[in-house]
Amino acid sequence: MKVVVCIKQVPDTKGGVKFNPDGTLDRAAMMTIMNPDDKAGVEAALRLKDQYGAEVTVVTMGLPKAEDVLREAMAMGADKGVLVTDRVLGGADTWATSQTLAGALRNMEYDLIxxxxxxxxxxxxQVGPQISEHxxxxxxxxxxxxxxxxxxxIVERQYDDRYHVLKAKMPCLITALAELNEPRYMTPGGIFDACKAELTVWGRADLKDVEDSNLGLKGSPTQIAKASDKVRKGAGEKVALDPAEAVDYIVGKLKEKHVI
Amino acid sequence: MNLEEYKGVYVFAQQVDNIVNSIAFELIGKGKDLAADLGTEVTAVLVGSGVKGLADELAEYGADRVIVVDDPELKEYRTEPYAHALSSVIEKYKPEIFLVGATAIGRDLGPRVSARIHTGLTADCTQLDIGDFPLNPVPGKEQKHNQLLMTRPAFGGNTIATIACPDFRPQMATVRPGVMQKKERQAGVKANIEEFNPGFTPNHNYVEILEVVKAVSETVDIMDAKILVSGGRGMGNAENFKILEDLAEVIGGTVSCSRAVVDAGWKPKDLQVGQTGKTVRPNVYFAIGISGAIQHLAGMEESDIIIAINKDDTAPIFDVADYGLVGDLNKIVPALTEKLRAELASKN
Structure with a gap:
């Protein structure tokens, strides 16, 4: 059985958000991590490896430095890593990203993505469902x-107030929730091996059955009109009072605003 | 692609168990505004099995026309037959704009449909407008008018981006539930109802449903609550939510929580406010023992009045709170409940 996991290197927005003095997001100062839902996907694949001897390949599209997340996945136990990187692929929206990854996946054997x-x-x-369609x-x-x-x-598929137990014939694609599992840690031996491991690097020419018109910024149907840092409403009053005063304060405000 | 052929604002009228989801009315409401700007109409696309009777309700909330795709294969939501239904509607009717709720169903269905018909899809929009793209004229580039401008948060709510889809149709967006306003229901209003069945032949993409397991929940949907009493990690344990439930009961509110509380197993996920939970905007939001991670703020900062109680005076929740109290929630909350109980009793 062959499993391919698509993973992404992302800025760590959780807790580690940094701002410039002018209030804009300081991306350079933010750490990068393997996207948490993707890590759950890697873990799910590794459990299939433990259980059924599945061969696990991880693939990512990104800048050359995205090889870090491939090596991290390999240190967790993935067998192979494929980096898809090419200047012409940059600026892709979800349509062009899913076209790129589908083009890479057509070169690979898989039972499960x-x-x-x-x-x-x-x-x-969007990218997972779009890959499956392509x-x-x-x-x-x-x-x-x-x-x-x-x-x-056989998959439990979560909705708002219920879940469906679904059965699909392989090959098929599933998208993983971080809640799916608790990803394992990298092992020292795994880290050692992953550092030395040979990665496969593919560019535009290696993608199968994809038109240029579907790739990169030019192949993206959606275009950014404007991007800005979120303007938050400012802080209101902040008071430190003993409990009895605090209660009077809140009740006073609720009355003032006609809540009670 | 001849963009001129594409006309009208279409919305996916999501139903589950033949009950129309509130998001359908919200999309019709927003669709009416967009349609007015474009001088066109709103069409609701109703997909399911035995659902034709729901069309009147969509009309009463403002749909000018309802296209009903009714087939036994559509009884329970499954990606493939629903994607086939929507893409067939799009191919036949050629809408200019197609809106889908950013629900668990919509965020599965939208990408599959947009990939099938080759158009752009903007996820989880919180604002939709009609305007020019580019926003300002750019030398050497055509400025297109009457474009759908789709605004959405990204980077965990740290940035917002406005996106257009100038060269493909329909312009597709998933829209975050609870953000757009529905129009007032007008009883007795009728719409043109049109039935359309593109034919459903199961193939390898149809998955088999082995079981449907419904969560038993008697709680009010937190998105509908006027007052939310929300607890975070600072509550300390699951039992301590009792003091929030008491407060909620006295003031006529509903208890919700932050992600940390769900992760700890203290409360179920359907009570979670935030980026990966629900977006709420009640009249009053009590944030109690919630530090205010950016993902949480994204889900509640549009609330009319935010009252925060936290012992850490550097907690980010105070940056969005109208009234912030630095103090011990275990002392303040029970005392507040008693005081409110007395106040409200004296009023009656």
């Missing part, structure tokens, strides 16, 4: 549990 549900920088949750395979997104039965995958 796993992507994270969404990346914490873009939060779109490859004409079924998709099950928001997987919260996963098992293999013969040539099918």
């Amino acid at each position: 796993i992507t994270g549900r969404q990346a914490i920088d873009g939060d779109t949750a 490859l004409n395979i079924p998709v099950i997104s928001y997987a919260q549990n996963l098992k293999i039965e013969g040539d099918s995958v």
Whole structure:
């Protein structure tokens, strides 16, 4: 069984958000990490490796430095890493990104493709389902549990107030929630091996059955009209009072605003 | 692609168990504004099995026309037949704009449809406008008018971007639930109802549903609550939420929570406010023992009045709170509940 996991290197927005003196986001000062949902996807694939001896390949599209997340996944136990990087692929929206990854995946053997549900920088949750459409395979997104039965995958698929237990014939694509599992740590031996491991690096010419008109900034149907840092409403009053005064203060405000 | 052929604002009228989701009415509401700017109409696309009877409700909330795709294959939501239904509607009717709720269903369906028909899709929009693209004239580049400008937060709510889709149709967006306003319901208003069935032949992309497991929940949807009493990690443990429930009961509110509380297993996910939970904007939001991670703020900062209680006076929640109290929630909250109980009793 062959499993390919699509992963992304993202700025760490959780806790480590840094601002410039003018209030804009200081991206250079932010650490990069493997996207958390993608890491859950890697873990899910590694469990299939433990259980069924699956071969696990991780693939990422990004700048050359994105090889860090491939090596991290390999230090966790992934067998192979593929970096898709090329200047002409830059500026891609989810359409062009999914076209790029589909072009890479057409060169690979897979029974199961796993992507994270969404990346914490873009939060779109679109690339996984779009890849599945380009490859004409079924998709099950928001997987919260996963098992293999013969040539099918059985997945618990989360909705707002319910979940469906779904069965799809492989090959298929699932998108993983961070809640799917607790990703394992890298092992010292794994880190050592991953540092030395040979990565496969592909450029535009290595993508299969993709038109230039579907790649990069030029192949992106959506275009940015404007981007700005979020303007937050300013802080209001902040008081430190003993509990009895605090209660009077809150009740006073609720009356003033006609809440009570 | 001849962009001129594409006309009208279409919305996906999501239903589950033949109950229309509130997002459908919100999309119709926003769709009406966009349609007025464009001089066109709003069409709701209703997909399911035995759902035709729901069309009147969509009309009463403002849909000018309802396209009903009714087929037994559409009884429970599954990606493939629903994607087939929507892409067939788009191919036949050629809408200019197609809006889908950014629900668990919409965020699965939208990308599959947009990939099938080759257009752009902007995720999780919080604002939609009609305007020019580029926003200001750029020498040597055509400025297109009457474009859908789709605004959304990114980087965990740290930035906002406005996106256009100038060269492809329809212009597609998923829209965050709870953000757009529905129009007032007008009883008895009728819409043109049109039935359309593109044919559903199961293929390898159809997944099999083995089981549907519904969560048993008696709680009010936090997105509908006027007053939310929200607790965070600072509550200390699950049992301590009792003091929030008491406060909520006295003031007529509902208890919600931050992600840390869900991660700790103290409260279920459907009570979670924030980027990966629900977006709320109640009249009053009590943030109690919530530090205010940026992802949490993204889900509640539009609340009318934010009252924060936290012992850490550097907590980011104070940056958005109208009234911030630095102090011990375990002393303040029970005392507040008693005081409010007395106040409200004296009023009646």
